[in-house]
Amino acid sequence: MSDKNEKILIGASWYPEMWAESEWPKDAARMKELGFTIVRIFEFAWHKFEPKPNQFDFDWAKRVLDVCHANGIQVMIGTPTAAPPAWLSYGYPDCLRTDINGRRETHGQRRHGSPFSRRYREFSARIVEKMVEAFSDHPAVHSWQVDNELGGSDYGDEAHEDFQNWLKAKFGTIENLNAAWGLEFWSQAYQSFGQVPMPEASVGGPEIQERHHPSLTMSVARHRSETWAKYVAMQCEIIRRHPKNKTRPITTNMTSGYGLDWYKINGSLDRVGFSMYSDLQHYHFNLSNFDRMRAEKSDGQANYTPYYLLETAPSWSAGGRMWNIHNNAQGITMFSWLSTLLGGSMILYWQWRSHWAGQEMQHGTLVTATGEWSVNKGAMQKLTAEHAVHGQWLMEHPPLRADVAVVLSIENAWAFSIDPIDDGMKYQNIFRDHYYMPLVRSHVWRDVISEGHDFGAYKVVVMPLLPMLKADTRAKLKTFVEQGGVAVLGPIIGYRDEEFTAYKDRAFGGLEEIIGADSALRFTTMWVNDEVHLDFVADGALPGVGALQDVPPKYRNWSEAYTPRAGTQVLARYSGGYGDGLPAILWRPVGKGGVLTIGTAVSESQYAALVHAAMAVAGVEPIASGSPDVVVVPRATRDGKVAGYGVANLSKAAAEITVDGESLLVGPLEARLHKV
Amino acid sequence: MSDKNEKILIGASWYPEMWAESEWPKDAARMKELGFTIVRIFEFAWHKFEPKPNQFDFDWAKRVLDVCHANGIQVMIGTPTAAPPAWLSYGYPDCLRTDINGRRETHGQRRHGSPFSRRYREFSARIVEKMVEAFSDHPAVHSWQVDNELGGSDYGDEAHEDFQNWLKAKFGTIENLNAAWGLEFWSQAYQSFGQVPMPEASVGGPEIQERHHPSLTMSVARHRSETWAKYVAMQCEIIRRHPKNKTRPITTNMTSGYGLDWYKINGSLDRVGFSMYSDLQHYHFNLSNFDRMRAEKSDGQANYTPYYLLETAPSWSAGGRMWNIHNNAQGITMFSWLSTLLGGSMILYWQWRSHWAGQEMQHGTLVTATGEWSVNKGAMQKLTAEHAVHGQWLMEHPPLRADVAVVLSIENAWAFSIDPIDDGMKYQNIFRDHYYMPLVRSHVWRDVISEGHDFGAYKVVVMPLLPMLKADTRAKLKTFVEQGGVAVLGPIIGYRDEEFTAYKDRAFGGLEEIIGADSALRFTTMWVNDEVHLDFVADGALPGVGALQDVPPKYRNWSEAYTPRAGTQVLARYSGGYGDGLPAILWRPVGKGGVLTIGTAVSESQYAALVHAAMAVAGVEPIASGSPDVVVVPRATRDGKVAGYGVANLSKAAAEITVDGESLLVGPLEARLHKV
Amino acid sequence: MSDKNEKILIGASWYPEMWAESEWPKDAARMKELGFTIVRIFEFAWHKFEPKPNQFDFDWAKRVLDVCHANGIQVMIGTPTAAPPAWLSYGYPDCLRTDINGRRETHGQRRHGSPFSRRYREFSARIVEKMVEAFSDHPAVHSWQVDNELGGSDYGDEAHEDFQNWLKAKFGTIENLNAAWGLEFWSQAYQSFGQVPMPEASVGGPEIQERHHPSLTMSVARHRSETWAKYVAMQCEIIRRHPKNKTRPITTNMTSGYGLDWYKINGSLDRVGFSMYSDLQHYHFNLSNFDRMRAEKSDGQANYTPYYLLETAPSWSAGGRMWNIHNNAQGITMFSWLSTLLGGSMILYWQWRSHWAGQEMQHGTLVTATGEWSVNKGAMQKLTAEHAVHGQWLMEHPPLRADVAVVLSIENAWAFSIDPIDDGMKYQNIFRDHYYMPLVRSHVWRDVISEGHDFGAYKVVVMPLLPMLKADTRAKLKTFVEQGGVAVLGPIIGYRDEEFTAYKDRAFGGLEEIIGADSALRFTTMWVNDEVHLDFVADGALPGVGALQDVPPKYRNWSEAYTPRAGTQVLARYSGGYGDGLPAILWRPVGKGGVLTIGTAVSESQYAALVHAAMAVAGVEPIASGSPDVVVVPRATRDGKVAGYGVANLSKAAAEITVDGESLLVGPLEARLHKV
Known part of the structure; x- marks a missing residue:
């Protein structure tokens, strides 16, 4: 409405x-x-x-x-x-x-x-x-x-029973549920839906949850929502x-x-x-x-x-x-x-x-x-x-429709708290600080969307931190890039299915097709006595990426090394550690578009540069240049012509920003409308 | 006895x-x-x-x-x-x-x-x-x-029932209780005393309490006591x-x-x-x-x-x-x-x-x-x-009766843990370190009393940290100052009534009369991006106060800015922040005495200076000068003539102290009796 | 087998x-x-x-x-x-x-x-x-x-009942239990075994336990085990x-x-x-x-x-x-x-x-x-x-049988968490870091044994951190030293009996006999305003000990000062604090062997030197010299002739070690077998 x-x-x-x-x-x-x-x-x-x-x-x-x-x-x-x-x-x-x-x-x-x-x-x-x-x-x-x-x-009896009925409606028989979640593990298999417990699922929050079966905890969270x-x-x-x-x-x-x-x-x-x-x-x-x-x-x-x-x-x-x-x-x-x-x-x-x-x-x-x-x-x-x-x-003059979308996945936020990779690794913070703010600060005009959104409305879709990638999202991505879109995937993408279990056939459950690579190795960079670096390939396929320096990121996570298929270009390789010499970042033209896959944690500047390179392929430019502290919002006529900019300086110092070739000085904590 | x-x-x-x-x-x-x-x-x-x-x-x-x-x-x-x-x-x-x-x-x-x-x-x-x-x-x-x-x-059934009866004895009808505590808020209103819960009231201690209705929690604490x-x-x-x-x-x-x-x-x-x-x-x-x-x-x-x-x-x-x-x-x-x-x-x-x-x-x-x-x-x-x-x-030769009293209010200690102003702000510590010890260290001979004590036995009564000021205490204060006493009020004073609710007519529930001012503004100095200073008025009414420098206190709290009534003198004004330019510290002669009102957190040295200035008005002098580490206790005949001093050095270094014009060297951790 | x-x-x-x-x-x-x-x-x-x-x-x-x-x-x-x-x-x-x-x-x-x-x-x-x-x-x-x-x-009814029966089997009557644990204290005495509670006993772990009766908590831990x-x-x-x-x-x-x-x-x-x-x-x-x-x-x-x-x-x-x-x-x-x-x-x-x-x-x-x-x-x-x-x-070629044993006592680990001396003092860490690793790093070839082991297989037995010393262990120690063994006892030894209560006759329950001293004073070195030092006696009985410097240990604990009996030699005395001038470390020849008693926390280097001195008396030498980061393992023929050494460098830097007169360079994180 x-x-x-x-x-x-x-x-x-x-x-x-x-x-x-x-x-x-x-x-x-x-x-x-x-x-x-x-x-x-x-x-x-x-x-x-x-x-x-x-x-x-x-x-x-x-x-x-x-x-x-x-x-x-x-x-x-x-x-x-x-x-x-x-x-x-x-x-x-x-x-x-x-x-x-x-x-x-x-x-x-x-x-x-x-x-x-x-x-x-x-x-x-x-x-x-x-x-x-x-x-x-x-x-x-x-x-x-x-x-x-x-x-x-609510963990009371009525809620618990409702949860069990919800599972029954989904799985039909308890045998199906046992099989789907691999419940022979630790002899967990249930005899009836009435036995399935409702463990605490404090997903998305700072609380420590019990290490109950992750597929079960994910289900509790879904049922609650x-x-x-x-x-x-x-x-x-x-x-x-x-x-x-x-x-x-x-x-x-x-x-x-x-x-x-x-x-x-x-x-x-x-x-x-x-x-x-x-x-x-x-x-x-x-x-x-x-x-x-x-x-x-x-x-x-x-x-x-x-x-x-x-x-x-x-x-x-x-x-x-x-x-x-x-x-x-x-x-x-x-x-x-x-x-x-x-x-x-x-x-x-x-x-x-x-x-x-x-x-x-x-x-x-x-x-x-x-x-x-x-x-x-x-x-x-x-x-x-x-x-x-x-x-x-x-x-x-509403905001100009953005060409770039960053995917914020609530169920994947749950995933990180249900089966945490590392103590300090909270989805909410990592997403915001390492994969969202670098775009704002480098003046990428962007929407934050869910994986349920229509990707077709965008030219570039950025998807970091999605271990759990549903089949329909995977299909949608494929269509998107085939029709000219550019996807930036990872780090951390697609190795868990909708029940939060791992694939038994292909590591990425079919995502291989558009990233143009198979899994070579999965490992972590959380070394005690090792240092993992990235060597960017000098004559890489994307503009500017080859010149990137190795800058260690502020956190570490699971890393993917790839075996590229024909036609896939390697943008960076691991140096040191278990993945030494293996491809870490890939570019693959797909249909009219392409997929940039980032296999490991990168620094904020590298991340911004990689997204900008992907934008260049899709013909999308930043909306401004200048101080990273100034938020710039293009406002446009209802048929999409830029008619002005909102500018807001988040810092306590004055800052300069250039929009449309014009340099603006924005005062400390000042927000204003600049019409063009 | x-x-x-x-x-x-x-x-x-x-x-x-x-x-x-x-x-x-x-x-x-x-x-x-x-x-x-x-x-x-x-x-x-x-x-x-x-x-x-x-x-x-x-x-x-x-x-x-x-x-x-x-x-x-x-x-x-x-x-x-x-x-x-x-x-x-x-x-x-x-x-x-x-x-x-x-x-x-x-x-x-x-x-x-x-x-x-x-x-x-x-x-x-x-x-x-x-x-x-x-x-x-x-x-x-x-x-x-x-x-x-x-x-x-004790949160068991018998205790709970006793608590409900205690409330009934106090309020008569549940409608009275609902009205007194504003229980239309959040639809909290009870139908009967039997419904009133007994929430955890870990008052005065370090524990985190539930944020239950503060008037209810205060009642639980009172009933327990x-x-x-x-x-x-x-x-x-x-x-x-x-x-x-x-x-x-x-x-x-x-x-x-x-x-x-x-x-x-x-x-x-x-x-x-x-x-x-x-x-x-x-x-x-x-x-x-x-x-x-x-x-x-x-x-x-x-x-x-x-x-x-x-x-x-x-x-x-x-x-x-x-x-x-x-x-x-x-x-x-x-x-x-x-x-x-x-x-x-x-x-x-x-x-x-x-x-x-x-x-x-x-x-x-x-x-x-x-x-x-x-x-x-x-x-x-x-x-x-x-x-x-x-x-x-x-x-x-018992200790000489003190002329200065500092009020320690247990129910106000509860107030700070029931409805905390800030995480680090524990009554017990703030009272002791910021409003009591500066007096000891500047050799003010003092009693620590409750608000229930007879103020008439003192010349100066110091009352910091009393958000909840009961009507009878307010009345007692008035009589005290009218008859020649000097009161030092605040910071934090008098904005909650006995049921721990706020006043709906006057911010200080009538205390206005003796502080000689109305509330101009209430705000906090806990700024994220602001600095609040104090400008002491050079030709202030009290000796020495005008020369005080702005020294930031070690903690922040709620601050009051005042609209002084005629006859009230401003000792200091806020500089910066929401209260910029408004009066922060007041002096008002009342009857034969007067009231010094401190509207915001002050540094320890400022606080000591303000109390000393108030003492000077009341004709009370420090009992000693010298090292702040030496505690000095005047001992007197039963009719009040000083006959000697107890001195105790709390530090590990020797320290000097002057009493009655005589300089004493007190050894590390030494306590002794010095007769005169 | x-x-x-x-x-x-x-x-x-x-x-x-x-x-x-x-x-x-x-x-x-x-x-x-x-x-x-x-x-x-x-x-x-x-x-x-x-x-x-x-x-x-x-x-x-x-x-x-x-x-x-x-x-x-x-x-x-x-x-x-x-x-x-x-x-x-x-x-x-x-x-x-x-x-x-x-x-x-x-x-x-x-x-x-x-x-x-x-x-x-x-x-x-x-x-x-x-x-x-x-x-x-x-x-x-x-x-x-x-x-x-x-x-x-398990704190359920069946476990609880089993625990009560276990107590009954041990004590016979509730009066015996009451008497053994001094339960007139705090009116704790029980009327029947059916009343004895089963308090939480999170022994050996990091959890904070209730301060229930220590003898009871110890019993819960024993019954569980x-x-x-x-x-x-x-x-x-x-x-x-x-x-x-x-x-x-x-x-x-x-x-x-x-x-x-x-x-x-x-x-x-x-x-x-x-x-x-x-x-x-x-x-x-x-x-x-x-x-x-x-x-x-x-x-x-x-x-x-x-x-x-x-x-x-x-x-x-x-x-x-x-x-x-x-x-x-x-x-x-x-x-x-x-x-x-x-x-x-x-x-x-x-x-x-x-x-x-x-x-x-x-x-x-x-x-x-x-x-x-x-x-x-x-x-x-x-x-x-x-x-x-x-x-x-x-x-x-199994490892050469060691001549030195260090006693790791599980029940004493429990003792430290049931009745903790100090917040930071966790048995597991103190034992490992202060009394075990110094031996490894100074190349003492050692076993870690329980107090239930046969001491006769060793020449030197090291027993730190054993407040609770059972009568049979005490007897075994006596036989061991009389027959030529050297015992290194303490710090912290023998002041609690098997029910985790204190002795009422002699502070060390009879251990006095072999340490050759009575308790002069028990105190802590956890001073707020004091510094306790150790003066090593220059012409001490054990080689090298007299030359030891006072190096403060990294933690503090309970300290024992002794009244030596005739024939006992003082190796170090306290300087400062409650024990000033009293003996802190003792050496007593007993039968063919002797006992080195350490009454207080010592630094790691002092501890290693004291054990080496005791080894010298027993005719035991270190197996290597050189880098403390290299672990050396002597391997021997089945009849005890050294045939080679395992060497493992735990550090990320190359390190040198000398075994059998030969100097070996061991690479970072390298482990290898060096046959001789």
Whole structure:
């Protein structure tokens, strides 16, 4: 759902249920004073809506909508399923999530309800239905948010049984499952689906997981993610039943962990939203998310679908032991601009007014509990004013469609935590720091996509860190390169199948065909007493690659040495170590395109140079040159002509950048729009 | 209870139940040989007293008392409720504490009994009654100790129900509780007291607690502390029933954690006691405890009540993974003297003779398991001889009543761990290192008091780190300054009410009146990319403050910027950051006194200078000048004339100090009495 | 069991149950191609053998044996009790181990079966019986392996009851137990054996244990170890029932933790085996194990019994978070040679072919899942060829019997974790780095033995770190020195009895007699503000010791100062600290021998010098001089004449060593045989 008349909206989250009704008009007036045009409400108000089972009260809430409407504030309504009320938590304990130790979550925090519980899904459906009925006709309503910061496991009996049924639906017989996962190993073979355990699967996160069978752990993670996706889809379906909601976008706020496959959850939604907190330490993390959000709902469309920054601090985060992210006015402004420059159409600050009680009282807000302005009032007024000036132009000139895509694979993130290669090797960090940021810093204009996306929309697809490559992705890659695309594969690619087991016939399960090589040797560079180097071949097939120096990468991983087939060119060979003399990096023309395969960890500069070389083959150029600290965003007319550039300097020092032959000086933490 | 004929007593803890009766006279004779005059016994001997339920045997114990008496050793009798016997642990599991995971404590260690258990309280009462009956007529008995190193949580059903009843008694209806804590937030509102959970409250300690509702967690901590206080009061009441015990002091040994509100527990007792282990790394910790112990039972009295050092190592502590505190003879002697110089009248070493079995066998003692002297026999003989010489003078010349008090607030210590500002910000350390030690090192003679104390006994009251300021404390402060007192408030003061929620009307809940300012802005100095400085106002109202340099403090915290009311003088303003240009430190004359308000973290030297300036207004001077490593204690006649000084050098280098115009050289780790 | 016709065998572990039958001959042929002569199989194949309860299928397995036999590969058969099948795990949950939190182990990993379960022992016995019946007549069978990497606790009801019965059998009455462990302390005394708890005993490992009663924790550890030993003995007895197995060695693979008393487990076996993974960081650890394995089954025999290296990586280990040990071809070759040079007769690599599914897919192998050669094929062929050349000579010239023994005491390792002296003081590391490696590096040819070994076979016995010295060991020591042996005792020796309690009469329980001194003082050198030094006595009794300089050791511990009896010579005295001026190191001639007692931590160079001085008294000389990085192994004829030396350079730099007057240059990571 993309709206040609869309405007950029700026606002905040607000919890009117915490405040006397007399405060509502004061707060709405203050929002107006800041130039705010949207407010996000009701995401935890279940108890106020349904104080007793099946007894509903929406009158107060409609009065909140009235107040907003009277002040010209549009409203995003959140469904409150992240915080069920006490009558539900205590009356129906089967609705609560159960942790790996068999303890049910308790009331008083949030996220205790379980989407694995049939009854909880029923309660959830009912409250959403009633809210849709109560609010959909109100003119203040702009959009819907489903739940809040989804996530969490359930290892209780109902979830476990559902998981076993999910396996049964997939494998048919237990013998099939035993065979698929090689369960004669360690005498693991099960006699029935009812025996299959549900081991802890803390995938994508920093936790240490048990070393249970990796195919089983992967399945637990998949089942969990699918359950959440179905839960979101259910709510979407209810919201869309009402005719007034057909044109209202539905969204939810993704979180930073990779525990859920958000690509699938977002599939049910109209807009991608994200909770993101920023400061100098987090910009690299946020950037990759913006590039992902922009592309995620735009697959197969001519223009990007604007995304929503659903939560970001107006100053600082909640404090405390867990996390403390603080920014100054300059940084907040730059980050907010970065969000819109990269393709967003909404910024919602978390939150509007400080809680006077409960958790997170210390979190940065715009208004204090006593109703005074907190910090950044002026910065906000300036920001909304500037967006009022540039907003229409930005909406008419979305980001230029990128020719380069980098694949971020959630299931492969799981793979790295389920069967880790090395202690320090976390997918999230390695992907971001070693395979994504070098592109940003060398001014490659790029999308971050999933392996489920349409590769045909791009000229270059970059796929690092994908041990598990599904058959349909492999097939899609083949078509892509045959039709003229250039793929940059690896390091780490394609040696596990969809069940996370190894191939028994060919090391790469058929990927051999397009990389133009077989496996010669697989080994690690994590030597204790050896040094592995790369010798780049001087007369290599790709421009500039032969001149690359051996620069050791900052981390080590599994390395592949290849036996090239005829027609495949060797770009670099190993020197030293088990792979001494064997090919490490390959180039193979395939159909109208080609495949660049990187067999081992390379340094960031080498990686950037290799991708640039692949881009040159595909006829793609960087969008700028100059300081690596300046993020450059080409904005274009709807038919693809560059009409300007967003520039944002992430550093505390001024920096220079050249776009379109023109050199720009960008101040410390400055973001601006440069029209051409 | 303070006894004019009181003598300084020195002795040790002893466990005769571990030893053959034939060893008793040998040990008592050895104590006599050291000059020891007191022994602490029976604190874990429940099983020997009541080997079977309701069958008692005190004969052996009376023979122990006889042996002591025969050797001129007085006895402190400990009630044994910290270690219930096996018949109780196994026969009455409802007597055992239950941890947050629902596991009952097991027999074989100690502290497994629960004061939250009605039955355990009954068993406890009975053994205490029987001991009182058995021992109170014995002439060897000097005093009573209740339990040992109290503390511990209980999350079992009985404790939980008691907690819910405690809430009901306080709030009356669940609606009141919901309203008081803002429980519409996250749909937390409860339907009945029976639903209110009892989340883990590891307050005051290093553990990470769940982020449950802070008002709820605070209540759990309060209920726990009150339960322990009632348990102690019950034992005291039983002991005092016997007429012979009317003049015998009752005490117990506080421990270093801030998990319990010892001020309330000590309320039932006659003397404050403490378990404290010392070495160079712990002197700063011990010092603040001595200053607290001296003042704690002396509120509203003309002279200080002597305190008891109930446990300290004669050499080293128990070893092992948990803690290892070692000291040499010089350090042990200095520390023991420090205890009496600062106002103590008893030193009990832990322990007399090495255990031959069980936990803590490695702990330092005076006699080995084989009955030989361990280390420090000579040092002990010298110490008891010196105390024999100076003891009477010390008892006749107690420490001079201090004019300055520093407030140590246990509930605010809890506040910092329940709703932490920052990961590294532990109340215990920040209080001690940044707001207490600078006073000691700059020779401010001071008491450490609670907010419950009578402020009227002081000229200057210093109150850092009190986010939660109760209404009665606020009222007391007002009276104090109006009548001529000077208060030094903050950093961090008064923005939370008694239920640990924020005020909705005025940021400081009325404290505005005496600080003479409203909140202009609240923000943190924990910047990622900003630097906050302080500009002291050159012609400030207080002597010397204008000349202070900007010295960055060693930690950062929440900062307050103020809007001063008429008549309030600005001493310093923020430079840089969100508060740029706004007032940070204020001075306001109030009635006959005044209030110095510090809005942000300051360096130690600035802090000392600010307090000294406030003292100057109140006409209070430092008691000495010179080396910050020398602790100086003025001792005075009972009508308040300085008659001498205790001096103790905490460092390993000789140091100079000037008192009363006379310069003294104090040797490394030397403590001595300097009469004038 | 030692076989004069024994050959050195080299091979790998293989899991044919994971592979199609058509792969078997290919794999066997590849083994032959490498020169492999043995394969280790079936250790996890229980489910394939007994797919349903009491239904057995060994036909497939016999075909595996046939294939091996046809390729000249001998077979070591592993009993599969480390991985029970699903019908057992689910059908008989009483067979599963229970952790300290009461949770049963779950199916799907390994080691879930419990030797504490009567029923599990019955199931185990049955599968072993059936395997013996099925395989013993097959000519391919070379040897048996019992279970795999034994270990693990069980805190379930059956184990707990068994533990209580074990205590009852030992103490007779609960009163005896109470008395033996001093349980009046903390009112711990039990009324019945049924009350005695089973606290966590994570002895020998890095985990932090509860501070439960040390005698109780020690008992839990002993009971666990004995239970495993009985379990192994049961399997051995079944295997030996078959006449064909009388000459087939039985072994199992020890692991690196000190959680079990392997000396006792190995007592039932014919050969000592070990799982050991190597790289530069682990050589010091592996070395001490080789010295131990060689001696362990050789007690009382003229020549050493060859040991088996049952698992070592052919390249790298499994990766992942837990551990990652990688080596290059040179290191793998050196380490393999080191194993045979030091007295081994078998090297089995783990593993042959990469798993295509499940845990440990990433572990280094010789053949990939697709059936291609992985790394190190050439290195393996060279290694097997060299062993074919030198193997017979090596078997005819075993290592020279050592004159020096160092005692490694498993129960004392437990002692250090049950009642730790200091946080950083882990027995395993201190023993290895401070008391074992200095001997290797100064070329003392030595065995590592238990305190249960026959000391009479040695001239010098070195016993550091033995707080707990049993009466029979003390008696054995006395006889040893009286008959001419020299003992080097301490630091840390003999102050705890067999129940891990302290002596009540003499500090060292009678050891006084041979050390020729009583305890003067016990103290620690872990000073906060003191420095303890050693003054070596210039005209000391032992050669060279007087000239030793005071070099502070790298760690501190408990120190003993002595009151020497007549005839005892003081080698060093304390200077500074509690022991100032008191004797620290003693020499006492006893009978025809003598005792060197070291009372405190000494530096590595001092320690080596002291042992060398003791050796000189006993007429023992180092076997080499030169680089400390070169390990030298004297090989001798069966009647004890040195016929050559194994030399292995553990470092990455070439190093020189002098043996028998001849100087050898040994290359980086080179191992070779130098015949004389």
